[in-house]
Amino acid sequence: MKRILLLCAILLACGQLIAQNVRISGKVIDADTKDPIPGATILVIPAKSGTATNEKGIFSIQVPQKNFSMEVKAVGYETCVRKYSSSDTLYLFELKPQKQALQEVVVTGYAPQRKVSYTASSTTYSSTQIYGSRSADIRIRGNVTIDSRDEFSPVRDNRFQYVKQQPLSTFSSDVDRASFSLVRSALDMGRFPDKDAVRVEELINYFDYGYAQPADGAPVAVHADLAQCPWAPAHQLVRIGIQGKKIPVENLPPSNLVFLIDVSGSMNAQNKLPLVQQAFRLLVKQLRPQDRVAIVVYAGAAGVVLPSTPGNQKATILTAIDQLQAGGSTAGGAGIKLAYATARENFAKNGNNRVILATDGDFNVGISSVGDLESLIQQEREGNVYLSVLGFGMGNYKDNRLETLADKGNGNYAYIDNFEEARRTFTTEFGGTLFTIAKDVKLQVEFNPARVQAYRLIGYENRLLADEDFNDDKKDAGEMGSGHSVTALYELVPPGVKLTDATVDALKYQLPETAGTISSGEVLTVKVRYKNPGGGRSKLISQVLKGTAVPIAASPESFRLAASVAQFGMVLRKSRFAGTSSYASALELAGGLKGADEEGYRSQFISMVKQAMALADMARKE
Template sequence: MNRLLLILLFFLYAPTIGAQYYLRGEIKDNRGKKLEGVTILLQSRGSVPFFSGKDGDFGITLNKLSDSIFLSLPGYEIKKLAVHTAVFQHIVLTMLPNTARLYQKNLSSVITDLKPSETNQYAGMGESYSGIIENGFIEAAKYPQTGFSLHIDKAAYSNVRRFLKNEMRVPIDAIRAEEMLNYFSFETINNNYTDQFKLNSVVTDCPWNSQHRLLLVNLAAPKINLDQIPPSNLVFLIDVSGSMDHPNRLPLLQSAFKLLTANLRSIDTISIVTYGGNVAIALYPTSGNEKKTINDVIDSLSANGDTPGENAIKVAYQLAKASYIKGGNNRIILATDGDFNVGQRTEKELEEMITNYRESGIFLTCLGVGMGNYKDSKLEILSKKGNGNFAYLDQVAEAEKVLVQEFTSTLYSVAKNAILNVQFSKERVEAYRLIGFDNKRDAIADSNAILNGGEIGSGHHSIALFEIVPVKNSHSEEIASVSLEYYPMNNTNKKVVHFKLNNQFKHFDTLDSTYKKLIAVAAFAGTLRKSEYMNLYEFDQVYQLAVAACNPNNKLDTELLKLIQKANKIYNPVNRKKPRKTKN
């Protein structure tokens, strides 16, 4: 009888013994973006992890109808919920406040309490460049404080040079004055081997408006002693797609990376990732003293295929993370024309992707090359969101300048998230205009846009130039106060340093030649972009400013003079051919 009862019970419950159920769902964030790589733990499975796929989806086999799951992803709140296998799960993870801020549009500069409608805005558009709006004059009595993001980007000047050398007009949005100033600021000798930033300033005549003054602020970053440079973990991420098959693209980059390799040490680690048709790890982590091995891989590269930039960036970050050096210089160097045609392609998609890596401690340097399909806007976004910097290589000499002469400034940071705030004295200044650091049109249109700081390289001079309308008959000494906000490398504590700027007026003719040249470069930028604030200023006048400052024995100086003359011929042609007369 007992045996018969056991048999009946077995047949009654057998269908549930070993039964399997399938838990399915998708995970998004509170902006609706599908989240890849979310860690999923089930109460019934203990510490065995599962992960969401590329589209945020997941499917997990269970031996019970219901369970409890725990979801976690860096930058998001941990979530626990009860689930039932009969219901498809639509799960939303909420961003932590710091993560949400990373996805906001970045402003280059900001006026405290200023409403967009209260500034005089001048718009320009560019097909391959982020549209920017030129900063206007601000009343100091109403809005005395302005802030702007510091960085070491220099791409604009070499890109402008490329256009002018090819007898072409420069797209207005390609002319970024602060980057053109950055290009020349390295010539100022910096012997600041302390751990402190140093600031100098001068007030002088405004060459294009005799009623105004110029305030030039020069912030010198600490300079790392060569003996104290930390070990580097560098990943060369090189575009070898078909669009790179031109002498001024892949061959130029090969020369550039070989120049950089010559500076590597045994304590440095180098990896190479390529993408063209597919993504490949061309060189696994290798010591910097293996120069022949590194150079042989660089020489072996050839251009072919489409451009899977999205997957290549992911592989490069994974490789950099695997070789991460705590306290070292962990950096990806992306070299491309920016023409991604596989995977995520738009600026917005790339911005969201790279933002996920921003807090990884891995910096991103972008080197742009090429002409015609060059995507400046994409590389600028990648470098800004990737906590890095951006340069444009138009010739081997430029590669040598960026990667050899300015080696430590380009690749070794002394500060991140750096912002300079300037509070003007309304007793001395009636109105002011920040030259350069112009905001993108989409950032201004976004009411949630914020000011995010940039990266400062070792020994870099950050130059800020203001055009000011002085208060007449004022006797106040202090013209402005300045505060620098930044985070030291490998430190989560923000530092704030304060400076005072006195009205140290010097006539333009008595200025140091470096300062004269910087003002001439700013005038060149304004004249090129046909700034409404310099609309009566001519290239001939810019040339006279530059001649007074340039050293005839300095190659960059003589090149600047030639570019100004070339711009004058392009923008003011005088020998146009007359149309032929037709015979009657």
Template sequence: MSGGAIAAEPGATPGDTHVSYGVNPWTETSRDALSTFAADVDTASYTYARRVLQGGSLPPAAAVRVEEFVNYFKYSFPRPQPGSPFSVVMDAAPSPFSPGSHILRVGVATPAKSQQERKTANLVFLVDVSGSMDSQDKIGLAKKSLEILLSNLRESDTVSLVTYAGSTQIVLPATSVEKKDKIRAAINSLRVGGSTSMGSGLDLAYEQAMQSMRPGTISRVIVLSDGDTNVGPTSHQKILDIIDSRVKAGVTLSTIGFGMGNHRADLMEQLGDRGNGNNYYIDSLAAAQKLFSAELVSVLEVAAKDAKLQVEFDPSVVARYRLLGYENRDIKDGDFRKDSVDAGEIGAGHQVTAMYEVQLTDAAKTQPSPLGLVRIRHKQPDGHEAAENTFQMGGVPAASFEAAPSDLKFAFAVASFADMLRGAEDAQSWSLEHAIVVARTNAGNDKDRLELVELMPKARTLRPSKTTVAR
């Protein structure tokens, strides 16, 4: 078998918690030409799925978020247009899997900054040291990840270390990175044991962050946990309320997940979203190195706050469309210009890519035309007023998939792989073998892309005899 969805059977990763947000349906452009969603640069879904696949299992369908697979990889972008902080790419081509359909890529990027150019950072590491973290792939890997992060910080940065289990503790108050040995000793002193009181830990971490806040600097809490919580204000909503009460002061929060068996992916994602930060999952030292070295500035410094994207399709060109992913980032079309509606954060040098499957009108099939435009609305990191930029699709779809830009082809290979992994109904007839070939042909010498090429065949060998269809 080489075609069709490859979703895991229920219970594929016992103990881990994921939430399914369904699959976006097809939308008739004549009824709704607008597709509106919040920016998302999280990558936890991809690294979690990678670990599960490398361990010899298929990831649960609910764990697969198409946009986090696509956004794990880097693509080429032009320079930003004058007067805008964003670079934008819109390109399309006939689908290699669905005759009569086209694929559309909408990509948005912010300019990268060097370590020297970024703002000074005041970081609070909030580390889960409860009994559930007692394994090398949890507390062991978390401590090594913090060491990597520390080695890439500047001497002008400060670090605090707070732990939580049955009780909370300030292991290290705000300390200049000039004192690396002191910080390293605090990290190495971490020991696990007891139950989990995440809510109390968050309160204490935010207090530390508030004490170190200075104008023109970054203040961020970084949570390192498996997401399990069983003491104190443990409900999702109560923990989210703690974040809501503090994020308005300007302290952002990012989450980094570790381990399997009781990983609360649902909670970790919500914490990062509500904390105006991002959600990551570290499955290896190599992943920690990538996140805290090559991508550190993007992780730390926000370039665009409450960023929303709205793609407007031309009804004379596009008959209907479906967005692959972003199901839990959906925003009502009418809320695009309501600036009180929370959206997503884009870091300096981050990229946001959305993939669509579209079907053209009869007229557009004979007379190729641009498919539409994209609007981006955002606030400055410290601002309250939103700005809006509009970008028209500059060209017509490629005449064939083979003639399309390499980045478009690779991004679609990734998106189609994710859509098959989650058992999407429209992916039932797609070819995993073809997706592997497309990925391999367009991987170049990129290390991350080549890793995906090696990963995809593992899913083929693990394909269940009976597939669950996601709708």
């Protein structure tokens, strides 16, 4: 009885504590120009909860109902601390620019030391600087078209394939999530994203679907399930999940990291270099004594601003990061060469050797062709020095180039649009971001023609492989980090259901299905090949999917979440295969989910769908 009373008391106290918190919204602006300040950090005292402003300088955070304080910081501005009482309702912070002399950055090359100054002309930023000179006129309207120099690789939706003609579907794994952040950033600015910025597989893979960890000693596990397709009720939807083993941080191998930071003039914006500095500060806090970090920068020239330094000398590393300033042209090729040379000089045998590039992708001096950069990066990855890429900013963003570099460098690619995304990348998912547990991960799905007439892989358009590539260990494919997962959705057309997207006439000389295949009940077989990080020969695991499709309402919550995200992506892309999908149907499917959402990613997704609905409504009314 005493235990029951104690438990009730604890629950009551927790309920009272939750009830004492309220969510407030506010804005952070430049005190002189009145421009919004993106990426400013807000800390609630004494609760110690934190958040960051979006591109419009707006933030939302939980605060106590009674007295509390908020501390607001932004690079290049004086810190503001303000006390609040329960009666206050206005949360507007006007930060004053810091009035300090520009500092010199010491840059050392391979041998003699020399000094190169990277300076910015101002510590305040206008909307033109933030969004780029050609995209400064940003109006919050549903049909606004932003004239920018952003570049995205074209994406053409996968078509349906007849099983009797093409029984195998083969593609590379993809743990990148940059597209989700790109979509979020565009919606936060009150506009729809570029169609080619919407890569549906990256939207889907932004979420953790709670797949079971590998239990047989392998670094990855395969999962598959089947449900009714929500946007085409006569069709079915297959979810295939590949879960990577999560390794405790203390058991991860030592890291030899090189931060390669773009400090050219194009990075002179509050959501570029200052946000880069915030992101790398988060990473530095995760370092262990056995880890090492060097910092290479590039603008008109490239140089080493910090030689390889042990992870327990955090103050030294942070000081080097804080002193960086932007200015000059972009010697991206020279920077990558120097970063790889630095990584080689400090190579950690049996460790994690990685260059982490932070840039807006605007390479305009030195090696500028994608082909030359790819050759360099491919050569280095063969020696187990990998490349991860972090993209920042908009207005002159080269998504196509950055995605390609990360793919060729056996690393992941992320777009950092705010402080929270930086925190997820370098704090919440530290191991997955930096430590590879399996490389050259390929998937091949074989469909049973007795159960499947046709299929369509949703997304992964730029990850498709030839069927013979699956068994070719020389063929490069994607990597998976500690705890990472990969999710793929297939839309299936059962036998007897009319397929309106027919591309070729029916074949007349093919053999009918065997009785054994029909009676087996197998829908498909998933095969996965992977290599250990230091290995050259792949290993094979497989999983057979049997059974019948359950109604989408009866499918697992995580399945419905993936289906909702797929609908959202197809509607944003205006895909011809979207069927009955709409923002409303995606919202309805996701709105009833009650699963764990500790980091708030599901809530954020629902907000994004609502933003898109509002923009679409405004466009219809104009």
